[in-house]
Amino acid sequence: MKEETKLARKKIEATSLMNRIMADYFLDLNQASASNSRKVAWCTSVGPAELLRAMGFAVHFPENHAAMLGATRLATDLIPEANAIGYSPDICSYLTSDLGAYLKGFTPLAKAYPGIAAVPKPDVLVYNTNQCRDVQDWFAWYARELGVPLIGITSPKNVNEVTEAHVEDVTRQLEALVPVLEGIAGAPLDLARLKEVVALSRDCTELWKEVLETATAVPAPLTFFDGTIHMGPAVVLRGTPQAVEYYRVLLAELEQRKATREAAVAGEEYRIYWDGMPVWGRLRPHSELFAGLKTNVVASTYCSSWIFPAFDAEEPLRSMAKAYLELFIVRSDAYKERYLADMTKKFRIDGIVYHDAKTCPYNSNSRYGMPQRLEAETGLPYLVISGDLNDMRCVSDEQTKTNVEAFIEQLEEGK
Numbered sequence: 001m002k003e004e005t006k007l008a009r010k011k012i013e014a015t016s017l018m019n020r021i022m023a024d025y026f027l028d029l030n031q032a033s034a035s036n037s038r039k040v041a042w043c044t045s046v047g048p049a050e051l052l053r054a055m056g057f058a059v060h061f062p063e064n065h066a067a068m069l070g071a072t073r074l075a076t077d078l079i080p081e082a083n084a085i086g087y088s089p090d091i092c093s094y095l096t097s098d099l100g101a102y103l104k105g106f107t108p109l110a111k112a113y114p115g116i117a118a119v120p121k122p123d124v125l126v127y128n129t130n131q132c133r134d135v136q137d138w139f140a141w142y143a144r145e146l147g148v149p150l151i152g153i154t155s156p157k158n159v160n161e162v163t164e165a166h167v168e169d170v171t172r173q174l175e176a177l178v179p180v181l182e183g184i185a186g187a188p189l190d191l192a193r194l195k196e197v198v199a200l201s202r203d204c205t206e207l208w209k210e211v212l213e214t215a216t217a218v219p220a221p222l223t224f225f226d227g228t229i230h231m232g233p234a235v236v237l238r239g240t241p242q243a244v245e246y247y248r249v250l251l252a253e254l255e256q257r258k259a260t261r262e263a264a265v266a267g268e269e270y271r272i273y274w275d276g277m278p279v280w281g282r283l284r285p286h287s288e289l290f291a292g293l294k295t296n297v298v299a300s301t302y303c304s305s306w307i308f309p310a311f312d313a314e315e316p317l318r319s320m321a322k323a324y325l326e327l328f329i330v331r332s333d334a335y336k337e338r339y340l341a342d343m344t345k346k347f348r349i350d351g352i353v354y355h356d357a358k359t360c361p362y363n364s365n366s367r368y369g370m371p372q373r374l375e376a377e378t379g380l381p382y383l384v385i386s387g388d389l390n391d392m393r394c395v396s397d398e399q400t401k402t403n404v405e406a407f408i409e410q411l412e413e414g415k
């Protein structure tokens with residue numbers, strides 16, 4: 001079996017800038033909530049953030065908060081709190097850990113950012129079910145608990161080709177949100193401002209795509225594990241100049257590394273595609289496991305999910321509808337297989353790892369024969385890892401290590 005060795009991973013210099021931008025974001029959000037100076041909206045991660053931002057809301061993303069609970073390895077102890085009030089251990093562990101944190105009166109923001117005592121209190125909760133039903137159930141709990149209005153978009157799912165009818169449907173639903181949000185914000189929607197925000201989201205998305213595509217280079221200057229951290233601004237600050245500025249800086253650094261053939265994983269020999277959620281509580285061990293096998297996880301569905309090519313400032317609401325429908329998670333297996341086949345070619349992939357996350361069927365694509373079909377089509381070997389995004393009781397470290405080592409050995413034999 002191929003043995004793991006300790007290999008240095010290259011630090012990204014732009015990280016300190018990102019940490020500052022993220023700190024400013026959380027402190028601003030806290031200030032808006034604590035001083036009542038601005039209304040606060042909670043938004044699902046691929047919800048209509050541009051609309052909320054254009055209407056002056058400070059925007060909080062509970063999935064980002066849940067990922068922090070996972071990455072700080074606190075989620076597993078919080079999940080039982082939500083189970084105790086009837087939310088099953090089998091449903092989204094973002095949902096259960098976030099509810100658990102609320103029930104315990106706990107937030108990792110307090111430790112990370114002195115001065116923040118609690119998650120900002122919402123004035124409105126806005127969801128989009130394009131990713132899953134769980135986000136609606138999650139926000140519905142808070143709506144009842146806090147007595148806050150809950151509005152959102154019910155999205156088509158399992159879409160093969162995005163049609164005019166789909167786009168029309170979601171555009172109408174977005175339009176219907178506007179008067180409700182205007183009532184809460186106390187001001188009408190300024191169309192010019194919305195166009196500006198959508199243009200900024202477009203710039204952010206294009207730069208983020210370029211950042212991820214630096215990893216098409218051999219050796220790659222970036223890993224999936226770096227991507228899960230550096231996608232923070234694309235998730236919580238899209239539609240702002242800060243996110244755009246950040247990705248310009250990050251891209252310049254990665255282009256420089258690419259030009260000098262500086263590898264993110266020293267001695268890169270194998271290139272892996274990761275499909276599914278990260279295991280937040282194991283980011284570092286997983287990063288070290290692959291790096292120790294001279295293997296770089298160079299591309300992923302997860303990080304690429306914040307690329308929205310459809311944003312168009314000239315048609316803000318309609319292009320938002322299209323962007324949020326074209327997402328991988330919204331699409332049929334046939335579309336997903338085409339997408340994965342293209343990605344594996346583009347990033348010169350040697351094998352695919354599918355993370356079968358126990359509590360997120362929506363991001364687990366190994367359950368209906370896709371790995372086998374894709375292997376038959378592309379000839380690329382695959383490995384399915386059982387685990388979870390936040391519930392570490394579903395993760396077996398020994399099993400993962402053994403399986404990954406055996407998989408890389410298989411790739412070695414096939415070369």
Ligand code: SF4
Pocket residue numbers: 063092093094095131132133134135277359360361362363389
């Ligand atoms: S897509 Fe998965 S991880 Fe994300 S909110 Fe839905 S169930 Fe949870």
